[in-house]
Amino acid sequence: MAQPEDSAQSKLEQFLSENLDTPSVNQPTQKPVPQRKPVKHLLIGSTKAVTSTIHYLQVIGYASVGEWSPLIPTGNSDEVMSILIRQILMQ
Known part of the structure; x- marks a missing residue:
């Protein structure tokens, strides 16, 4: 004969699986896969201005x-x- 705890536990699991959108223990959760997208930075100016900006961005x-x-x-x-091309994560 099943114990009351087992019965209550199975009823709880049944309720959760029917009424909540929660994954069961055996189902892996699916996470969105982040994608990388390119962003292009373009500096235009005098040699001194472009070089100074590049060094500042490093600092x-x-x-x-x-x-x-x-x-x-x-x-x-x-x-x-x-030109600088960076790959940024998109969610």
Whole structure:
């Protein structure tokens, strides 16, 4: 004969499985898989301004100097550009 505790436990489990959207012990919970998406940063300005900005972003811990592209001439006199591509997590 089943003990009252067993009966109460099984009734509780039955109620929970029918009325709440909670996973059972045997079902793994599904978590959303975070995806990475690219973000492109483009600095355009004088060589001094772009270089200073890149170094400042390193000082504040955003991106190291080596993550930026080499300085690329834009075609305008005294103007260069540098590109940084970061992958950010999207939920």
